[in-house]
Amino acid sequence: MNTPARLGTYVLGLAVVFAGAFGVGGAVGATGPAPAKNSHGDHTTPPPATQTTEHVPGGLQVSQNGYTLTPRTATITPGTQTDFRFTVDGPDGRPVTAYETQHDKKLHLIVVSRDGVVFRHLHPELSGEGIWSVPLTLPDAGAYRVFADFVPQGAEGLTLGADLYAPGDYAPRVLPAPSRTATADGYTVRLDGTLTPGAAGRLTAEISKDGKPMTDLQPYLGAYGHLVALRVGDLAYLHVHPDGAPGDGVTPAGPGITFYAEVPSRGDYRLFLDFQHDGAVHTAAFTVRAEQPSGAAAPTATADHGSEHSHSGH
Ligand SMILES: [Cu+2]
Secondary structure, eight states, X not given: OHHHHHHHHHHXXXXXXXXXXXXXXXXXXXXXXXOOOOTTOOTTSOOOOOOXXXXXXXXXXXXXXTEEEEESOOBOOTTSOEEEEEEEEOTTSSBOOOEEOBTTBSEEEEEEETTSOOEEEEOOEEOTTSEEEEEEOOSSOEEEEXXXXXXXXXXXXXXXXXXXXXXXXXXXXXXXXXXXXXXXXXXXXXXXXXXXXXXXXXXXXXXXXXXXXXXXXXXBTTBSOEEEEEETTTOOEEOEEESSOTTSSSOOXXXXXXXXXXXXXXXXXXXXXXXEETTEEEEEEXXXXXXXXXXXXXXXXXXXXXXGSOXXXX
């Protein structure tokens, strides 16, 4: 039979990934999370094999590998600028103060409304005591998810997620229907490519203004674009790699920006693209549906929540 062999290969692949993760975790220090208690006191017994655990996407956990995201601001009054403060507490229980720089910053903070409509990408300031703070204004009442994307010095990079609330009357918005065109501050962004579960999909965003392709985009965080992809339903935070970097001699400054994104499952994703032009950062938002490659795919006309959103056709 084929299936067990294939499954075996898959599990092996996962084992390698997890071994890597544990290797780093072990190097962080002996003060990390204690192993599960073994009442038999038999130290040579290997831990039970994980059988069905898939690699968990980032952002779903408030604590991972001994690091915990701890908001010190629990609520934000809508429409009022608030100093949002938090710490990342390390395996020793104290706020982490040493971080590696990635994409020009020591920590990237993403704030998204639970309905996937409001998006903020911020870069907080770090105090000597390990307290991060950033001015944050949220437009509407509701539930939000905060993501901290960072690399503790000498450890593996992490994205931790925590809930944040803006009190008041709240009505969830309908998820915008899947669309490959978005507008942002007068710019038009067209997204090409597909998201396929389990495979790195190539996506290209093409930016134009008044019908003219933009060829003088400016580097933002070490790239011509920064893409955040979140799974609709649980806001799993996905890893996206830009293809090429400004100044590498081959990556043009627009109009197209290329990314590789891997999604863990079928369904809808919210994609937020930050790009810089004329000294200002703009954000384009998309809803993109990830489907199985044709052959395995169900008919695309299958009605789900996308169809009950009226297509106003633009
Ligand atoms: Cu950032």
